[in-house]
Amino acid sequence: MKCHICNGSTLTFKNKPETITYHWCRSCAYIFKSPSCYQPIEDQKSRYDLHENDPHDEGYRAYFQRFLDFVLPHVGTDVSHALDFGCGRSTLLATMLQDRGIACDAYDPIYHPSDDYTKKRYDLIVSTEVFEHLHQPKLIFAELVSRLTPGGSLAIQTQFHPNDPEQFLSWYYHKDPTHIVFFTAKTFQVLAQMHGCEMVAQNGKNMVIFKKKGELLS
Numbered sequence: 001m002k003c004h005i006c007n008g009s010t011l012t013f014k015n016k017p018e019t020i021t022y023h024w025c026r027s028c029a030y031i032f033k034s035p036s037c038y039q040p041i042e043d044q045k046s047r048y049d050l051h052e053n054d055p056h057d058e059g060y061r062a063y064f065q066r067f068l069d070f071v072l073p074h075v076g077t078d079v080s081h082a083l084d085f086g087c088g089r090s091t092l093l094a095t096m097l098q099d100r101g102i103a104c105d106a107y108d109p110i111y112h113p114s115d116d117y118t119k120k121r122y123d124l125i126v127s128t129e130v131f132e133h134l135h136q137p138k139l140i141f142a143e144l145v146s147r148l149t150p151g152g153s154l155a156i157q158t159q160f161h162p163n164d165p166e167q168f169l170s171w172y173y174h175k176d177p178t179h180i181v182f183f184t185a186k187t188f189q190v191l192a193q194m195h196g197c198e199m200v201a202q203n204g205k206n207m208v209i210f211k212k213k214g215e216l217l218s
């Protein structure tokens with residue numbers, strides 16, 4: 001099967017005894033489960049309903065604080081409109097941005113399904129623990145970049161995989177059945193180049209920030 005990001009050739013490996021097939025692109029390091037494993041959104045919802053994301057939980061707040069501590073120094077000071085894409089049930093991250101004077105919309109296909117965001121442009125889009133669930137991450141990446149103002153920033157959090165089949169199979173992150181696609185900084189570098197973005201920072205672990213290149217005035 002060709003890579004769904006760069007169209008390069010993939011190698012396959014399986015986990016046993018579940019026999020899920022994984023496709024591993026040697027060019028961009030994208031790994032994706034066989035599309036036959038992808039679940040309809042109703043089945044995913046029953047699992048997401050179990051997530052206990054209590055906005056009053058200090059640990060949950062600290063988790064987003066670590067993300068913002070990494071992201072905000074890279075996005076500049078003239079950020080006024082943001083979007084939390086795939087926020088889940090809670091709008092805590094949007095609230096934390098609003099507390100910093102940044103108006104923030106929250107979108108989630110299950111819990112906050114208004115598509116108003118598709119009519120707007122944003123200086124900053126954040127998306128935490130979303131990309132590993134996407135059936136078509138390249139399309140969503142392109143969609144989010146198209147919603148950025150020139151010079152706007154896109155910040156993504158998803159665990160980077162070890163880029164080695166043996167280590168991958170003992171890694172916890174792919175064992176969640178709703179986690180179907182996996183990235184490294186290299187994969188995101190390739191996505192950035194395809195979509196007119198610059199990857200301005202990544203932490204080698206789970207966070208990456210892109211800036212949309214400015215549009216030249218004619």
Ligand SMILES: [Zn+2]
Nearest residue numbers: 003006025028
């Ligand atoms: Zn690839």
